[in-house]
Amino acid sequence: MRSTMPDFPLTLQHFLWRSTTLYPDKEIVTRREQGIHRYHYREFGERVARLANALKGLGVGPGDRVGTFAWNNYRHLELYFAVPCTGAVLHTVNLRLFPEHLEFVINDAEDRVLFVDASVLPALERVAGKLPTVRQYVCLADGPLPDSPLKPMLSYEDLLAAQPTVYAWPALDEREAAAMCYTSGTTGKPKGVVYSHRSAFLHSFAVALTDSMGLSEADSVLPVVPMFHANSWGLAYAATMVGAKLVFPDRFIDPASLATLIRDEGVTLPAGVPTVWISLLQYLEKTGTQLPSVRIIPCGGSAIPPALMDGMARRGLTMLHAWGMTETSPVATISQVKRALRDGSEVERRVRLKQGLPVPGVELRLAAVDTGAIQPWDGKAVGEIQVRGPWVTSGYYRGVDPERFTADGWLRTGDVANVDREGYVQIVDRTKDLVKSGGEWISSVELESAIMGHPKVLEAAVIGVPHPKWQERPVAYVVPKPEHHGAITQDEILTYLQPLVAKWWLPDEVRFVDEIPKTSVGKFDKKVLREIAARQVPAAIPSE
Ligand code: ADP
Numbered sequence: 187m188r189s190t191m192p193d194f195p196l197t198l199q200h201f202l203w204r205s206t207t208l209y210p211d212k213e214i215v216t217r218r219e220q221g222i223h224r225y226h227y228r229e230f231g232e233r234v235a236r237l238a239n240a241l242k243g244l245g246v247g248p249g250d251r252v253g254t255f256a257w258n259n260y261r262h263l264e265l266y267f268a269v270p271c272t273g274a275v276l277h278t279v280n281l282r283l284f285p286e287h288l289e290f291v292i293n294d295a296e297d298r299v300l301f302v303d304a305s306v307l308p309a310l311e312r313v314a315g316k317l318p319t320v321r322q323y324v325c326l327a328d329g330p331l332p333d334s335p336l337k338p339m340l341s342y343e344d345l346l347a348a349q350p351t352v353y354a355w356p357a358l359d360e361r362e363a364a365a366m367c368y369t370s371g372t373t374g375k376p377k378g379v380v381y382s383h384r385s386a387f388l389h390s391f392a393v394a395l396t397d398s399m400g401l402s403e404a405d406s407v408l409p410v411v412p413m414f415h416a417n418s419w420g421l422a423y424a425a426t427m428v429g430a431k432l433v434f435p436d437r438f439i440d441p442a443s444l445a446t447l448i449r450d451e452g453v454t455l456p457a458g459v460p461t462v463w464i465s466l467l468q469y470l471e472k473t474g475t476q477l478p479s480v481r482i483i484p485c486g487g488s489a490i491p492p493a494l495m496d497g498m499a500r501r502g503l504t505m506l507h508a509w510g511m512t513e514t515s516p517v518a519t520i521s522q523v524k525r526a527l528r529d530g531s532e533v534e535r536r537v538r539l540k541q542g543l544p545v546p547g548v549e550l551r552l553a554a555v556d557t558g559a560i561q562p563w564d565g566k567a568v569g570e571i572q573v574r575g576p577w578v579t580s581g582y583y584r585g586v587d588p589e590r591f592t593a594d595g596w597l598r599t600g601d602v603a604n605v606d607r608e609g610y611v612q613i614v615d616r617t618k619d620l621v622k623s624g625g626e627w628i629s630s631v632e633l634e635s636a637i638m639g640h641p642k643v644l645e646a647a648v649i650g651v652p653h654p655k656w657q658e659r660p661v662a663y664v665v666p667k668p669e670h671h672g673a674i675t676q677d678e679i680l681t682y683l684q685p686l687v688a689k690w691w692l693p694d695e696v697r698f699v700d701e702i703p704k705t706s707v708g709k710f711d712k713k714v715l716r717e718i719a720a721r722q723v724p725a726a727i728p729s730e
Contacts, residue, residue, distance in 0.1 A: 195360040196387035199271045201427045202355075206231030209403060209429035215451050216259040216434040217443065222450075223260060227429070230264065232351035237268035239349040244299055244322055248273035248356075249363065253297035253320070255279045255310050258413045258434040261326045261342060265301055266413070266422050270364035270383065273356055277366045278414040281306050282706030283376070289313045291368045291376050292320065294584070301326055301342065305437060307334055360384035366583065369512045370415060370706050378583025379512050381417070385577040389515045390424040392545045392577075397522045399455065399484055399506065403429040406451055406479070410439055410458030411487070415707045416516035419457055419484065419508070430455075441469035445477065452479040459487035460494055461708040463505070464645060467497045468667070482506045484520075488709045489613060489631050491638040492539055509541035509613060513597055515577035518548045519611050527608070540612040541603070548575040551596070552605055555617060565606035568614055568627075572596035602627075619712055621650035621660045628660055628691050630712075636686045637662055637679060642670035647702045647710040648693065651719050662693040663702055663715060674698070697722075 205212070210228035217223075246252060252269045254276065256262040269276040277295045279288070288310070292300070296319040302310055304327035314335040323339040325331055331341050364383045368376035394401035401407070407425040409418040409432075417423070425432050433451045435444060439458075444466055448456055463485060469475065483498065486508035495505050510516035521542030523534055544550045552561040552569030561569040574580075574596045581591060590598050602614045614620070614629045621628040630648040637646035645665040650658035666674045676696040683692055703714040 195358060195383070197271070197358045197360055197383040198267060198364060198386060198423065199355050199358065200387070201390070201423060202231065202234060202267050202271055205426045205429050212403070212429055212431055214260050214263065214432045214434075217436050217438045217447055218259075225260065227426075230260070233346060234264050234268045234271070235351050235353040236346040236349035237264050238272045238353040238355070240345045241268060241272055241274060241299070243349075246272070246274050246299060250274045250299075251277045251295045251297045251366070253277045253279050253292060253295065253300040254302075254414070255281060255300060255306055256303040256326055256414070257281070257305070257436045258409055258418065259303070259326075259436045260434060261301075261303075262413050263422055263426075263432065263434070266365075267426075270386075271355055271358075272353075273358055273362065275363045275366055275380070278417070280368065280370055280376075280414045280706050281309060281412070283370075285312045287376055289316045291378070292317050294368075294378060295366060298322070299324060300336075302336070303327070304332055307332060307336070311335055358383060360387070365417065367414075367416060367512050377586055379579045380583050381515060381577070385515060386417075386420070386423055388547060389420050389517065389577040390427045392547050393420045393424040393517050394428055395546065397543075398517070398520050398545050399424070399457075399482070401425060401428045401430060401455070405454045405481070406431040406433055408433040408435065408444075408448060408451070408453045408456040410435055410444065410456055410462050412707060416510070416512045419486070419510070419516055421457055441466045445469060445473075445475050448477050448480060449475075453477075454479055454481040455484065456480060457484040459708045460485055460490050461488075461645070461704060461710075463498065464491075464494055467494060467501070468644070470501055471497070476501070477503065484508055486510060486516075486541075487707060489541070489635060490539060491635045493635075493639045493643075495535075495539060505538070507538060507541055509601075509611065511599060511601075513579045513599070514548070514573060514575075517545060518550070518573055518575075518578070519544050521610065524608060537608075537610055540606075540610040542611060543609050544573070544611070548573055548578065550605070550611065552603065553592075553598075555602060563605040563607060563609065565604055565612075568602055568604045570617060571599045571601045571603050571611065571613075573599060619649070621648070622658045623650070623653075623660070623690065624656045626690075630660065633660060633662065633683075633687060633691060633693065634710075636683055637664060639686075640679060640682050642666055642674045642678070644668075645702050645710075647712065647715055649712050649715050649719060651694075651716075653694075659694040660691065661719060662696045663699050664696055665699055665701055 299322045301324045323336045326342045360383045363380045366380045407430045409421040483505045507521040510518040519542040554569045561567040619630045633648040634646045644667045653659040679696045703711040705711045
């Protein structure tokens with residue numbers, strides 16, 4: 187029997203209609219060089235319509251890729267809606283890609299038009315002349331057009347000024363592509379993932395649920411996580427869907443700027459990767475700044491070090507751990523604590539430090555890394571996480587890397603985890619980052635978290651280095667807190683670790699450095715660390 191319900195298309199047009207109709211006076215705020223830019227959903231809607239008309243004028247048609255090369259700001263949000271709502275495909279290009287990756291992703295996606303923030307023009311100019319599919323550049327800035335080898339170039343504001351503030355939005359198929367994003371290449375060449383209207387729509391609902399981020403129109407949402415990376419965790423769409431106030435930091439993501447923005451704009455939900463919050467916590471501790479408006483800090487991209495979560499808790503700030511990847515839109519698990527476990531004890535703390543429960547819509551299983559056998563959820567057995575769901579990609583753009591998908595349609599994530607009886611996922615490591623010592627595995631993530639608990643340590647990253655007897659042994663790269671530079675020794679770290687980890691897990695060497703190389707999205711870049719390690723002398727204390 188058929189239902190009486192229509193196949194009402196789940197498209198982003200609905201979010202645009204809803205936010206501009208129900209919350210016309212809600213603010214969208216952007217930090218700029220010259221101060222704050224502020225407008226409301228009403229004006230946002232008008233400018234999105236102007237932009238849609240402009241795209242038509244530029245000859246952008248259904249399915250055409252439109253690239254953005256921009257920070258988190260109101261113009262980027264306009265593109266987030268105008269491009270997919272006209273039937274074209276938004277390709278958010280990572281600002282921090284190396285030139286060869288930059289050239290690769292723009293050519294692979296075959297972007298027709300590229301919208302570029304004036305402040306990042308130089309980064310794109312490095313590949314000028316190498317982007318044959320791009321027919322038009324549009325500069326996102328106030329004032330006159332800068333002189334640039336990227337040609338032909340138009341001014342965004344001039345383009346919009348000439349257009350009407352209404353647009354006849356076309357009927358769209360929810361399964362059509364709305365956006366695409368490339369993996370940030372932490373472990374290899376970027377691979378394209380293409381999102382549909384339907385996947386972005388359903389993902390927004392999942393992100394907003396009370397047991398997820400609990401998004402409300404009463405929230406003031408600050409996506410620090412870049413809009414060029416995994417859709418700023420879906421927040422640009424989810425926050426607009428519920429009509430929340432949106433606050434954008436643009437490129438001003440240093441701790442002082444973030445603290446000011448959070449305080450001044452009453453931010454309730456700032457979201458970003460751990461490295462952002464590690465430096466913010468340092469700043470808060472140094473200056474005594476309080477951030478009373480913050481309700482919850484969603485954090486993911488890499489594991490939250492316990493010292494960070496505890497430090498934030500001491501300042502009255504609650505972190506919400508989430509896990510996902512570009513391939514999963516990205517939110518797949520969130521660590522909201524089940525009522526029965528909310529007792530304020532160590533048990534609850536440990537749950538909060540896990541990556542969480544699969545969100546409604548996402549199914550998850552563990553497969554043994556060597557045999558592929560499905561593993562029990564007992565909190566001990568480890569395996570690679572496999573996931574499926576309406577916003578988990580079923581392949582990569584152009585069909586590359588098909589072996590990342592199982593014959594029965596699950597995504598092999600490359601993340602190794604255990605899942606406890608309650609269903610909480612705990613990431614142990616990436617398969618590529620596990621340290622394989624004497625046929626056993628050492629979790630680099632767990633070692634890093636333990637080292638970062640040392641009061642003199644700011645950041646730590648652990649990699650496996652080749653070893654003649656054990657195959658690999660862990661080496662730790664450690665950044666001391668500024669006040670402890672030069673005043674911390676390897677022995678101090680090893681003594682501190684001894685009661686926390688198995689003896690054979692202790693790093694063979696601790697190397698003190700000024701900073702740990704980071705990826706384009708602020709994660710520890712272990713690919714670069716491994717290259718650095720390969721050029722350094724072998725570990726001073728060989729394991730027996
Ligand atoms: P890349 O693989 O290039 O870093 P993504 O940004 O898509 O690209 O990153 C996804 C990966 O980030 C996951 O596969 C996982 O290894 C890691 N990750 C994401 N969230 C967490 C988390 N909360 N804890 C540990 N690792 C995480």
